[in-house]
Amino acid sequence: MKGRDWKEYDELNVNMGPQHPSTHGVLRLLLKTDGEIVKEAIPHIGYLHRSIEKIAEKISYTQFIPYTDRLDYLAAMNNNLAYTLTVEKLMGIEVPERAQYIRVIMAELNRIASHLVAIGTFGLDLGVVTPFFYAFREREYILDLFEMCCGARLTYNYMRIGGVANDLPPGFMDRLKDFLDYFVPRVEEYNQLMSFNKIFIERTAGIGVLPADVAKNYGVTGPNLRGSGVKWDLRKNLPYCIYPRFEFNIPVGTGMVGKVGDSWDRYWVRVQEMLESVKIIRQAMEQIPGGDIRAKLPRLIKPPVGEVFFRAENPRGELGFYIISDGSPSPYRLKIRAPSFCNLSVFEEISRDWMIADLVAILGSLDIVLGEIDR
Amino acid sequence: MQAIFEILKSIYPLRHLSEILLLLLSMVIFSAIILGIIAILVMFFVWWERKVAGHIQSRLGPMRVGGWHGWAQSIADGIKLLLKEDIIPANADRMLFKMAPYIVFASSFAAFATIPMTRSLIGADLNIGIFYILAITSLIVIGILMAGWSSSNKWSLYGAMRSAAQIVSYEVPIGLSILVPVMAAGSLSIKDIAEAQSGGIFSWYIFRSPFLFISFFTYYIAAIAEVNRTPFDLPEAESELVAGFHTEYSGMRFAMFFLAEYANMFLVGSIATLLFLGGWNGILPRPMLPEFVNFILKSLFLVFVMIWLRWTLPRLRVDQLMYVCWKVLVPISFFCLIGHGVWMVFMGEA
Amino acid sequence: MEFSRIVDLIREKIPQAIIEVNEKAIDPFVKIRPDHLNAVARLLKGEEEIGMDMLLSISGVDYPESITVVYHIFSIKNNHSLVLKVDLPRDNPKVDTVENVWKAANWHERETYDLFGVVFEGHPDLRRILLPDDWEGHPLRKDYKYPPTYHGLTL
Numbered sequence: 032m033k034g035r036d037w038k039e040y041d042e043l044n045v046n047m048g049p050q051h052p053s054t055h056g057v058l059r060l061l062l063k064t065d066g067e068i069v070k071e072a073i074p075h076i077g078y079l080h081r082s083i084e085k086i087a088e089k090i091s092y093t094q095f096i097p098y099t100d101r102l103d104y105l106a107a108m109n110n111n112l113a114y115t116l117t118v119e120k121l122m123g124i125e126v127p128e129r130a131q132y133i134r135v136i137m138a139e140l141n142r143i144a145s146h147l148v149a150i151g152t153f154g155l156d157l158g159v160v161t162p163f164f165y166a167f168r169e170r171e172y173i174l175d176l177f178e179m180c181c182g183a184r185l186t187y188n189y190m191r192i193g194g195v196a197n198d199l200p201p202g203f204m205d206r207l208k209d210f211l212d213y214f215v216p217r218v219e220e221y222n223q224l225m226s227f228n229k230i231f232i233e234r235t236a237g238i239g240v241l242p243a244d245v246a247k248n249y250g251v252t253g254p255n256l257r258g259s260g261v262k263w264d265l266r267k268n269l270p271y272c273i274y275p276r277f278e279f280n281i282p283v284g285t286g287m288v289g290k291v292g293d294s295w296d297r298y299w300v301r302v303q304e305m306l307e308s309v310k311i312i313r314q315a316m317e318q319i320p321g322g323d324i325r326a327k328l329p330r331l332i333k334p335p336v337g338e339v340f341f342r343a344e345n346p347r348g349e350l351g352f353y354i355i356s357d358g359s360p361s362p363y364r365l366k367i368r369a370p371s372f373c374n375l376s377v378f379e380e381i382s383r384d385w386m387i388a389d390l391v392a393i394l395g396s397l398d399i400v401l402g403e404i405d406r
Numbered sequence: 407m408q409a410i411f412e413i414l415k416s417i418y419p420l421r422h423l424s425e426i427l428l429l430l431l432s433m434v435i436f437s438a439i440i441l442g443i444i445a446i447l448v449m450f451f452v453w454w455e456r457k458v459a460g461h462i463q464s465r466l467g468p469m470r471v472g473g474w475h476g477w478a479q480s481i482a483d484g485i486k487l488l489l490k491e492d493i494i495p496a497n498a499d500r501m502l503f504k505m506a507p508y509i510v511f512a513s514s515f516a517a518f519a520t521i522p523m524t525r526s527l528i529g530a531d532l533n534i535g536i537f538y539i540l541a542i543t544s545l546i547v548i549g550i551l552m553a554g555w556s557s558s559n560k561w562s563l564y565g566a567m568r569s570a571a572q573i574v575s576y577e578v579p580i581g582l583s584i585l586v587p588v589m590a591a592g593s594l595s596i597k598d599i600a601e602a603q604s605g606g607i608f609s610w611y612i613f614r615s616p617f618l619f620i621s622f623f624t625y626y627i628a629a630i631a632e633v634n635r636t637p638f639d640l641p642e643a644e645s646e647l648v649a650g651f652h653t654e655y656s657g658m659r660f661a662m663f664f665l666a667e668y669a670n671m672f673l674v675g676s677i678a679t680l681l682f683l684g685g686w687n688g689i690l691p692r693p694m695l696p697e698f699v700n701f702i703l704k705s706l707f708l709v710f711v712m713i714w715l716r717w718t719l720p721r722l723r724v725d726q727l728m729y730v731c732w733k734v735l736v737p738i739s740f741f742c743l744i745g746h747g748v749w750m751v752f753m754g755e756a
Numbered sequence: 757m758e759f760s761r762i763v764d765l766i767r768e769k770i771p772q773a774i775i776e777v778n779e780k781a782i783d784p785f786v787k788i789r790p791d792h793l794n795a796v797a798r799l800l801k802g803e804e805e806i807g808m809d810m811l812l813s814i815s816g817v818d819y820p821e822s823i824t825v826v827y828h829i830f831s832i833k834n835n836h837s838l839v840l841k842v843d844l845p846r847d848n849p850k851v852d853t854v855e856n857v858w859k860a861a862n863w864h865e866r867e868t869y870d871l872f873g874v875v876f877e878g879h880p881d882l883r884r885i886l887l888p889d890d891w892e893g894h895p896l897r898k899d900y901k902y903p904p905t906y907h908g909l910t911l
Contacts, residue, residue, distance in 0.1 A: 045560045053645040067564075067724050077886040084871075085896055120782065156645045158636060158721025164463035230637055230720045247809045247832060250860030263832050339782045340828050340839065342812065353815050353828065364896075366815035368828070376863040387564070388723045391646050405886060 041065055049078045053156045053391045056401035058375075060394075062387070069390050072382040074375055079405035087365035092118055092332045093192060095365070100186035102369065102403040105148050106346045108141035108177070110403075111190035113343035116271060117352040118192050118332070121339040127323040130194035131273045136207070136315050137180070137189060138272075139308040143214070144173040145346035146254075146301040149398040153298055154225055156395035157234050162225050169217055172210045179203055192332055194325030204316060211309050218306060226302060235298060236289030239381050239393030243292065249380065250373035253348025254304060255397055258284035258297035265344040277314045279307045294396035301398070333360050347371050347398060369403035410435055440518050448668040449480035455713045462717045487664075490657035495557060498654065502556035507655065507662030509549030514666045514673060516542045521676050522597045524686050524697035535596040536584055539677065540577070543632070546666070547573040550641065550651050553663075557654040565650025569634065569641035572727060576631040576638075579735035583625035586618055586739075586746050587611045587681040596677075600685030610684035615753075617746035622682040624739040626708070629674040631727070633667065636716040643721055675708035676701070683708075759784045762806055762838055769799050775843075785826075785839035793842055794852040800829060800838065801857050807833045811858035814865060816872035818898045823849045823872055829858075844874060853879040871896035 045062045048054035057078035063071040083102070087095050099114045100107040112134055119126060126134075151166030174184045179200045181189040189196050225231050241251065243259040256263055264281045266274040282303035284296030334356040342351035348370025357363040374397050382390055410432040453468065456479065460467025472478025494503055520535035522528035532538050547570050554566020590611055591599040603610050612622045631638035642650035652663045679685060683704050686697035695703075722730065763777050763786060773792035778785050788796055800808040812828040827840040842851055853876040855861045865876040866885040873894035876882060884891060893900055905911060 043560065045564075052648060067568075077884075077888070080886045082895060154720070158639065158643060158645060159719060160459075161463050161717050164465065168464055224718070225720075228720060230722060233726055234720055234723060244809075245859075248859045250811055250813075250858070261832065268835060337782060340812075349812070351813055351828070353813065353826065355817060364815070364817045366813065366826075368813035372863065373860055376860065380859070386723060386725070388640075388643070388646050388721075 042070065047072075047390075053395065055152065055394070055399055058394075058399070058401055058404075060390075062390070064387065067386045067388075069382060069385055069387055072379060072390055074378055076375070076401070076404050079401045081406065083406045084365055084367060087362055089361060091360045092334065092362065095362075096190065096192075097186065097188045100188055102367065102406065103145075103345060103347060103350070103371065103400045104185060104402045105400055106141050106145040107185065107187045108137045108189060109145075109343065109345040110350060111187065112138050112272075113341070113345065113350045114352055115190045115192050116343060117339060117341040117354055118334065120341050121334045121337060121354055121356060122192075122332070124193050124326050124328065126194055126326055128273075128320050129198075129322045130324045130326075132315050132319040133195050133199060133324065134190060135272055135274070135277075136312055136319075137177070137187075137195075139311045139315075140173050140176060140207075142308045142346045143305045144170045146305050147173075149301055149346070150221065150225070150298060153392075153395040153398070154231075156391045157231060159225060159228075159231065162221055165217070165220060165224070169214055172213070176203065176207060176210065179206070191325060193328045194323070198324045207312070207316065211313060215306065215309060218302060221302065226299065232288050232295060234388070235295035235392055235396065236293055238289075238294045238389045239385065239396060240290045241292040241297075241377065241381050245377065245380060246292070249377035251348070251377050252370050252373065253345065254300045255297055255348065255374050255377075257281065258300045258396075259292035260284050260286075260296075265342065265349060271341075271343060274311075276318065277311045279310050282307065294392050297396040297398075331360055333358060342368060345370055347400060347403075348374055350403070367403070367406055369406060371397075371399040371401075371404045375399050375404055437519075441515065443523075444515065444518065444669050444672070445665070447672055448665050449484065451668045451671065451709060452480040452483070452664075453477065454710075455716075458710065458713045459717045462714070484661065487661040488658055492657045492659060493654075495559070495654050497558040499556035499558070502552045503654075504659070506549045506553035506556060507659045507666075509552065510546050511662045511666040511669070513542050513545035513549065514669045517673055518669075520596060521673070522600060522680065522685070523676075523701050525597070525601075528597060531595060531597045534594045536588060536594050536599070536677075536681070539596075539673075540581060540584070543670075543673070544573070544577060546670070553655070554651040557651070559654050561647045561649075562651050562653045565641045565643075565647045565653070568643075568647075568724060569651060571724075572634070572638065572640060572731075573632055575728060575731045576628045576735075579624055579628040579731060579739045580632060582736065582739035582743055583621040583628065584677075584681060585743050586621040589743070589746060589750070590614065590618065596680050596685075600680045600687070603684040604687045606687075606691035607684070607689045610682065610687070612682040615746055615749050617742040617749055618682065621739060621742045621746070622678065624735050624742065625682070626674075626678055626711075628731070628735050628739075629678065630712055630715065631731070633670040633674055633712075635671065635712050637719040637722050638727060639716075639721055640724060640727060671709050671712055672705060675705040675712070678708050679704040759836075759838070762800075762836075765803065765806060766796060766799065769803075770795055783828075783837070783839050785841050787841045787843065790842045790844060790851045793840070794854060794857070796840065797827075797829075797854040797857040805834075807831045808838065809833055811854070811860040811864070812837075814861060814868055816868040816874055816896065818846075818872065818896065820898075822846060823874060823897075825849075825851060825868060825872075825874055827854070849874040850877055851875075852877050855879055870894070873897065 043064045045064055047060040047062055049057040049059045059075040061073040062069050083098050096111055099110040102110050147166040147170045151163035154162040177187055178184050181187045181196060241259050243261050246256050246259045260283050262281050262283050267281055282300050284291050284300055288295055336356060336358045338355040340353045342349040350370055351368030353366040354362050355364040382393055457467040468476030468479035470476055471482045494500055517539045519530055520532050520538050550569045551566045554562040587599055588594055591602040611618045634641050652660055686701040688694050688700050766773055770792055773788045773796050774786055775789060776787035800806050808829045808831045810830045810832055812830050815826045817824045822843040823846055825842050830837040844851055853865060865879055868874050869882055870884040870886050871894055
């Protein structure tokens, strides 16, 4: 290194991903590192781009429902729900009561399943393997329940515009009740194994602090925003479906073990949200009426000319659909506002000057799904 | 080894060979025995780790190969690894890349030469046995550095750097904690140290003084870090560094690292057994079980604890790892060393 | 706050900004002049009464006569939302960035640039985001022709 300052060479560029165990799919991070310290982490996305928005312009409104399954593939029910609600809002459809309750039960079950994956993989990122298996054990019960309803275990395609595909199968309610009774004590198991483990807290408390104003500025939503101490949940603040009928709390980050908005807070919000979802499901099970499961609609759905933007609270944040209809059977333009897309955009901001190991923890706590980032 | 030498000498055609040749022959035979024991133990550990992990995680682990609870799983895996293509990255430093696994394995294997598995099953009863083990196991870090550097993969390099920092640092508390039983026995020979603990569970060093008791734990914790097991598995941290220094290895070369890792686990367990848990001496003053069984059972228990920890705890971060070493383990083990010296003076053991 | 009150406020502060107001749509929207976009955005965020602290999404729409960029903005503090639209010419769509107002715009604008070819002036890092850097064309435009091959691979 003749004639040059050696300091020019002390930055190492490392590609983290697209094939890396803890980038949760096919995210690529370009790291500029100084030893173990990461000076800059630039996310590169698009490896899973399937041009879903372009496809939507060629197919009918009903045909698009399966595509929503493939956005956030860990919360397909919630995606179905957000999309069907958008089209219903555009067309002004009333959904029968029973279908509304079934939808809420499914959405909340899927929220639990999705959060289970989130906290399980977060554990994997931090090097603790066992909670992942525990989380998947519990998720399996939920998938069994979904399989009873629609025959699928990942991409459900269960909601329809104006209702749901099938009524609940016989025996579903009993099994659901069994699951809820089984599940609640399990959360205590995670807390013992992970949440209040000394090493786990050391690794996550105060790491990747996301202040509330930065979160809002970057459009971060969902548990990540709540982890920063903002009490904001669409189910409560801009209610849709029949959520106002249920009693539940919105857990927010309080900085219990570190600072408000650190990785641990984001994780803890998810753990508590699962219990809140259980509450909602329990109430919905009590209140569910009989009756139709689908509104009477023509076979070919042709919404009136107009446009609508609607968002629903997904496990990962606010999933929004912006649909422009020109009166034809397929949307003129369909834009998906994916929560993970915005949640990931803040990563560059909060990942500066942490260590590589922390970077993995921060990324895990943001809980992204590349399926909806790349669309 | 002496025994093997005597036996060889008594066999008719060999009697006429020179002493040197016979000595060499007995060395080869002895190392084959040790290698056999280690290889079998490692295969057992791999299967056992998978079973323990499975049961911890409410699974069953391997159940198919060989019939009874998948006992032949490791054999099948070993054959698979032997038959796999040996891939060397195009930009790798071929020479170093090929050598690294052998150095790692050889240095952990060489350490077993002075491990007395029973009173007589010992390669060489060096009067500086424990010192020799400390010295030879430090060579592992050279092999790991070679592997990380020659792979020409940045993640491997990170793993190697972490490993070097970790192993070199943790040698300090290990050395200090080992000195406490050495001081108690007044010998560096492992055989003498183990011999000094005969006579039931209360003559084991771990229960002899509070300082020895604490030293056992500092040694065990530091040793877990030395063999790169969770919660100190940073060099091969899967979620951070893909697989650390052995990311680019495949087939038999990978198997060498694997073998070395498990052999190291057993090495650490057996050193802890010999120095603190009475070695081949049983719980009761009267010998109940064969010496070898006593030794193996205790070592296996310590290995089991390592497996148990691995599937329970998260991983530390680099700076936390160094914190644990320099600010916690080193002062404590140093304190124990001084403390035990004082203890010996006042208890009249010196 | 009422939609009309927000519109009045914009009219009051930046008189020439608004081209069209549509209150009858499901989500009422305001169409504004492209050169006033940044000022309007600053006003919406900065004005205490409006306090639009969140940009939810930026969507490009390819109409036959224009490329429209739609901004869905929202206030967590006051729980109201607004839809802004700017019409840009199809042959050379250019508009000021709002990245300096809401950071969220950074990636959304990159996406709109990527898929519609809208150039956001003043954006700090306007690169393609979903497609490869060397991709040609902007696929969400209605007149987009699929390339038969990409780097010799048949698509």
